Amino acid sequence: MRLIFQLLCLLVWAISCAAQTATVEALQAQFTVHSQTRELGYHLADITLQTVTIEAPSGYVLDASSLPSVGNKTYYDLVKVDTKQQKFGTRTQFTIYLYWQNFRSVQEVRSYKLGALALQFVKDKTSIKVPVKAASIIVSPVIPTVLDEAHLKPRADAKPPAKAYTADIVAMTISALVMVWALIYLAWKNDWLAFGAKHAQPFRLAFRQIGALRKDQGRTAVYAAVKAIRNAFDATMQSSMSTEQLSSLFIRYPHYAKLEHEIHQFFNATDVFLFANQPLNISVKELKSFAKQLMQLEQG
Incomplete structure (x- = not known):
């Protein structure tokens, strides 16, 4: 009986210690x-x-x-x-x-x-x-503390890890070629370098002539710009062009039909300007832009 009582006391003490430990751990958390x-x-x-x-x-x-x-x-x-x-x-x-x-x-x-x-x-x-x-x-x-010959000799430099650069070189070369090609194309498309001045196509030559006028916006510059574009139309058709002959231009060169409305407006306005001596409400800058559009259509 006494042994059972001691065991019960021990059990109660163990439960109390476990509860106290759990409480301490909960507080520490x-x-x-x-x-x-x-x-x-x-x-x-x-x-x-x-x-x-x-x-x-x-x-x-x-x-x-x-x-x-x-x-x-x-x-x-x-x-x-x-x-x-x-x-x-x-x-x-x-x-x-x-x-x-x-x-x-x-x-x-x-x-x-x-x-x-x-x-x-x-x-x-x-x-x-x-x-x-x-x-x-x-x-x-x-x-x-170790001063023998092996420890006094400097160690060799660590070599960089080997890496295959072939794919990178090929990619860089292709990228560079594509960039150079794009720059050449843009230079040709926008006539930045003005190659072949003596053998330029009519509208490219007109674009260069208008560009040479620079900031001159007077009547003389407008007249020169109009004549440059009209001469380009004449050179393209190899005859003196008028408003009535524009249909022949679009039949022979259908790619100019994209600007058919603008071309008709240009001829109507410049006919009045050249033959009736009336003012032209088109600036040299606008004429240069029109000549650039024609040049790009001329290039195909």
Whole structure:
């Protein structure tokens, strides 16, 4: 009977411990812990800054007595501790700066662990312990300890990885050829380079003659532009062209039919301008644009 009673007591104690552990774990889950430390590049007497950031539910206060004390530790000495507290909404952020300094000279590259933390937070009568894992750093010796011939000889430069450039060269060559062809085509289409001035087609020659007038917008320039276009029509049909003969132009050269309406308007307006001495409401710029359209149709 006494054994059964002892077993029941033990069971009650185990259940109580499990419940308490579950409660502690649930409380600890409300805390967010981040520890940040630069791991590489340390020598004798260098200081390592470990930044620990803990986000706690509102109302919890850091127990200062749970902070590590300044002084001699294991491989590293803690020389300074700073804390900062900031509130964000319903949570409080605690930032702890730990300054560790190494006073031990090592003969080889070694990895060391800084001290682990067990921070205590208090709210009303509730106390919760939040563990922080020990950070690791790598310490190098002040001078090389191996000075034999193999270690004194510089290593060869690392070669770049091999890469097949054939496909890239082919793609770049094709792209360059296409670009050059496009530029040549645009130059020919818009008569930028004015090749073959003596053997140019009629409307291309008219376009160049009007372009030579530049910014001259007077009546003389308008007359010269009109004559250049009319002469191009005459040269195309190899006869003196008039409004009545335009149907023959569209029959022989059907591609000019795209501008049939504009060509009729041009002839009607210029007939009045040339033969009745009436003003022409077309600028040199507009005549040049019209000549360019005819030139592009002339090229096919």
